[in-house]
Amino acid sequence: MSAKEPDAKTRLVQAAIQKLESLELAGVTQMPRATARARATAASSAGEATAARVRPPDALPSQPSTAPSPLEVLRGEVAACTRCAELASTRTQTVFGVGNPQARLCFLGEAPGADEDLQGEPFVGRAGQLLTKIIEACKLSRTDVYILNVLKCRPPGNRTPAPEEADNCRGFLDRQLEIIRPEFICCLGAVAAQSLLRTTVTISRLRGQWFEYRGSRVICTFHPSYLLRNPSAKKDVWEDMKRLMERMGTPVG
Numbered sequence: 001m002s003a004k005e006p007d008a009k010t011r012l013v014q015a016a017i018q019k020l021e022s023l024e025l026a027g028v029t030q031m032p033r034a035t036a037r038a039r040a041t042a043a044s045s046a047g048e049a050t051a052a053r054v055r056p057p058d059a060l061p062s063q064p065s066t067a068p069s070p071l072e073v074l075r076g077e078v079a080a081c082t083r084c085a086e087l088a089s090t091r092t093q094t095v096f097g098v099g100n101p102q103a104r105l106c107f108l109g110e111a112p113g114a115d116e117d118l119q120g121e122p123f124v125g126r127a128g129q130l131l132t133k134i135i136e137a138c139k140l141s142r143t144d145v146y147i148l149n150v151l152k153c154r155p156p157g158n159r160t161p162a163p164e165e166a167d168n169c170r171g172f173l174d175r176q177l178e179i180i181r182p183e184f185i186c187c188l189g190a191v192a193a194q195s196l197l198r199t200t201v202t203i204s205r206l207r208g209q210w211f212e213y214r215g216s217r218v219i220c221t222f223h224p225s226y227l228l229r230n231p232s233a234k235k236d237v238w239e240d241m242k243r244l245m246e247r248m249g250t251p252v253g
Contacts, residue, residue, distance in 0.1 A: 189223030
C-alpha cells in the first residue's frame with residue numbers, strides 16, 4: 001500500500017524548511033526585514049482588494065439631482081411673463097399653483113384675488129378657506145390635490161378675466177396639466193369651466209355632467225366665492241362632490 005499523500009499545508013511547511021536549509025548551506029544566517037514602504041504597499045493593496053469585495057462600484061451612493069422639476073421650470077417662465085401688460089404692471093407676484101404634483105384631482109379656479117396676489121398661493125382668502133372645508137369634507141387635504149387658476153395674475157379690482165387674458169395664459173395652464181396629468185379636474189365656476197372646455201354654456205347647465213379634457217375627466221360646479229354670496233347653493237356643490245368622489249372610487253356620505 002502506498003504512503004498517504006501529504007496535504008497542501010504540510011507540503012508548504014516542508015518547502016519552507018528546505019528553502020531555509022538551502023540558505024543556511026549557502027552561508028545566509030539572517031533574513032532582511034520588509035521595508036516600511038513595502039509593508040505600506042502590501043497593506044494598501046490588501047485594503048483596496050477588501051474594499052472592492054465589500055462595496056463594488058455600483059454600490060457607491062449616487063449624488064442627488066439638483067435639476068429643477070418641470071413644474072419649477074414652468075413656474076419661472078410664468079413669473080417672468082409680461083404678455084398681459086396691465087396684469088404684469090399691477091400684480092404683486094404671479095400665482096402659479098400649489099399641492100401634490102402627482103395629484104389625481106385638480107381644482108381649477110379663474111384667477112387670483114387680493115389675498116392670493118399677496119401670498120403667491122391660490123385660494124387662500126375667504127373663498128379659499130371654504131374650498132379647504134369642501135376638500136376636507138371629501139376626506140382629502142390640500143396636499144392631496146393640486147389647486148390652480150386659469151389666470152396666473154390678479155385682474156385689477158378682482159374683475160372677471162378678459163378672453164384675451166385667458167388666451168395669453170392658456171399655454172401655461174395646458175403645460176401644468178400635461179405635467180401633473182390628473183385623472184380628474186373640478187372646474188370651480190363659469191370662467192374656469194368655459195375657459196377649459198371652450199364653451200359658452202352656463203355653469204348651471206354644465207353642472208351634473210361629465211366631460212373629457214386631454215385624458216382627464218372633468219366635472220363643473222359653483223365657485224366657492226359664489227357660495228359665500230349664495231349659501232343655499234352649497235347643497236348643489238356637495239352633490240357634485242359626492243358624484244366626483246364616487247367616480248374616483250372614494251365615495252362620501
